[in-house]
Amino acid sequence: MQSQPLYTILPPTLKSDWKRQLAEAISSPAELLQQLGLEHLLLEHTELNPEFRLRVPQAYVNKMNKGDARDPLLLQILPTLAEHALSGEADPVGDLNAMPSPGLLHKYHGRALIISTAACAIHCRYCFRRHFPYSEAQALSSQWPATLAYLQAQTDIHEVILSGGDPLVLDDDKLASLCRDLESIAHIKWLRIHTRLPVVLPARITPALLGWMQASRFRITMVIHANHANELAADEMRALQALQNANITLLNQSVLLKAINDDAATLIALSHRLYDCGVMPYYLHLLDPVQGGMHFDVNRKKACRIIDNMRSKLPGYLVPRLVAEEKGTCSKSVIS
Numbered sequence: 001m002q003s004q005p006l007y008t009i010l011p012p013t014l015k016s017d018w019k020r021q022l023a024e025a026i027s028s029p030a031e032l033l034q035q036l037g038l039e040h041l042l043l044e045h046t047e048l049n050p051e052f053r054l055r056v057p058q059a060y061v062n063k064m065n066k067g068d069a070r071d072p073l074l075l076q077i078l079p080t081l082a083e084h085a086l087s088g089e090a091d092p093v094g095d096l097n098a099m100p101s102p103g104l105l106h107k108y109h110g111r112a113l114i115i116s117t118a119a120c121a122i123h124c125r126y127c128f129r130r131h132f133p134y135s136e137a138q139a140l141s142s143q144w145p146a147t148l149a150y151l152q153a154q155t156d157i158h159e160v161i162l163s164g165g166d167p168l169v170l171d172d173d174k175l176a177s178l179c180r181d182l183e184s185i186a187h188i189k190w191l192r193i194h195t196r197l198p199v200v201l202p203a204r205i206t207p208a209l210l211g212w213m214q215a216s217r218f219r220i221t222m223v224i225h226a227n228h229a230n231e232l233a234a235d236e237m238r239a240l241q242a243l244q245n246a247n248i249t250l251l252n253q254s255v256l257l258k259a260i261n262d263d264a265a266t267l268i269a270l271s272h273r274l275y276d277c278g279v280m281p282y283y284l285h286l287l288d289p290v291q292g293g294m295h296f297d298v299n300r301k302k303a304c305r306i307i308d309n310m311r312s313k314l315p316g317y318l319v320p321r322l323v324a325e326e327k328g329t330c331s332k333s334v335i336s
Contacts, residue, residue, distance in 0.1 A: 018203040022121055022169065025057045029079060032056065036074065037067045050079040052130045052292060055123040060200045063233055072228045072260045076124055080295075083125065088291035090131040094327030101146045103139030108331055111192075112157050114139045114147065116178070117165035122200045126255055126296045128288035134165070140178065152185050159190040168197040168204050176212040183217050191218040196225040199232065202239035210246045221249040223282065227261050229273040237277045244278040251282035254320065256303055257296045264309035271310070271318040281320040286335065288325060300324075300335060307336045 026032050029046050032054065033039050042048070056077045065071045098107045103115040118134030120127075139147045151157055160182055167175065182188055197204040213220050222243060226232055232240075244250055252274050254261065261267055271281045284307070287297045307322045322336040 018201060018206065019171075021057055021059060021201060021203055025055050025121065026061060027054055029054050032061065032078070035061060035066075036064060036071075038069055038074075041069060041078075045080045045082070047079040047081055047083060050083070052079070052123060052125075052127075054079055055120065057121055057201045059202065059235070060122060060231075063230055070259070072266075073230055075260050076126070076227065076257070077122060079125060082295040083292040086294035086297075088289050088294045090291050092128050092288040092290045092327075093325045095129070095132065096137075097327075099137060101139070101150050102137045102143045103141075104143075104147045104150060106150075106154070106157075110156060111159040111161060112151060112154070113161040113163050115164060116140055116162050116167040117170055119169045120164065120166045121169060121197050121204075124196075126257060126287060126290065126293040128290045128293075129165075130290060130292060140174075144181075148181055148185070151182070151188065155187045158188060159192055160188055161192040161194060163194045166195050166197055167193055168195045168209075172206070172208040172212055175209075179212065179216050179218070189219065190221065191216065192221045192223060194223045194225070198222070198224050198239050198243065199226045199236055202235040205239035205242055210242060213248060214246050219249070220247075221251060223251045223253055224279060225254070226252050226270065226274065226279075227254045227257060228266065229269040232273045232277055240277040240279055250277075250279040252279045252320075253283035253285060254281075255285045255287060255296075256298045256306070256322075257287070258298050260296070262298045262302065262306065264306050264313070267306065267320075268310055268313055271314055271320070275318060281318055283332070284320040284322050286322070286324040304336050 029048055030042060033041055033046070054077065060073065064073045095105055098105045100106055105113040105115070115134070115138055117140070118138065151160065179191065182191065240250060254270065256262055261270065267284070274281055286300065286303060287293065303322055307319065311319050321334055323332040323334055325332050
């Protein structure tokens with residue numbers, strides 16, 4: 001196992017207490033807008049007490065442009081009155097009908113997904129699981145033995161996906177223990193972690209995290225969620241490079257979001273920045289039709305034009321696949 005040289009690229013800002021930063025995440029729209037010099041938005045557009053609460057780490061706020069009400073990072077996390085304007089679904093991708101055991105989703109052949117936690121470092125307003133019943137459906141509580149038994153019995157499952165919530169809000173002892181339990185199942189070969197923390201709280205990428213992942217027998221893939229190049233500043237780049245140096249395969253999936261990244265130039269800049277950070281563009285998702293998030297929707301015709309424009313200006317490996325997730329299907333639907 002590699003040791004110290006791997007971690008020397010982590011600057012002091014990434015060695016700080018990520019749990020403290022997580023605990024101190026901003027939850028007040030008034031506090032957030034005051035920091036950004038945008039107090040006037042409080043009465044005009046902002047939902048002050050949303051059921052799906054505001055949550056954003058200071059590290060993410062620091063990347064926003066002060067005084068800019070259209071900042072693409074701010075628009076992803078600020079609760080607004082527009083969330084009530086259009087209808088949507090509480091379970092837009094059919095999660096609840098795909099659980100053989102609470103918190104375990106088995107939709108697609110060869111892989112299964114574990115809802116590892118309800119917690120996230122950031123509450124994205126377009127989140128397709130913002131209404132998910134986490135209190136009844138978490139795999140790592142008393143349901144863990146049943147989850148392991150199901151995975152042991154399904155010998156065609158070769159990959160386990162950790163999702164949530166965000167699995168990286170769990171501490172390293174918990175994640176390492178979970179990983180060891182999964183490693184005891186011989187037919188599971190790959191571990192995939194879906195997480196937004198390298199993008200919103202890069203201090204989470206610690207030597208301890210890198211250490212247990214390097215020690216695992218699994219081939220580990222981490223799918224980060226970046227929607228805009230402005231999300232990937234210097235600390236995020238260093239954190240992602242540390243993951244890459246630990247032999248973690250890095251992919252990105254984005255959501256196509258109205259007024260945030262729904263033009264080719266913005267997405268081309270994101271692909272460039274991802275590649276600079278050692279991350280391959282993977283998926284560009286059409287918005288899941290979630291209740292409270294439909295004001296971000298971009299229609300398929302426009303989405304296809306955007307991808308065609310990207311394809312004309314980028315090498316093929318930097319063009320993400322445009323996909324949609326639809327209830328009851330055996331895989332994601334590739335649109336373009």
